[in-house]
Amino acid sequence: MAKLYFELHIIFAMHISPINFVEAAAASK
Numbered sequence: 001m002a003k004l005y006f007e008l009h010i011i012f013a014m015h016i017s018p019i020n021f022v023e024a025a026a027a028s029k
Contacts, residue, residue, distance in 0.1 A: 014020070
C-alpha cells in the first residue's frame with residue numbers, strides 16, 4: 001500500500017512539475 005501511494009505521489013509530482021507546466025502553457029498559447 002505504501003509503495004502504491006509513493007508511486008502515485010511521484011506521478012502526481014511529475015504531472016505538476018514546472019517543466020510540464022511551462023510546456024503546457026507554451027502549447028496553449
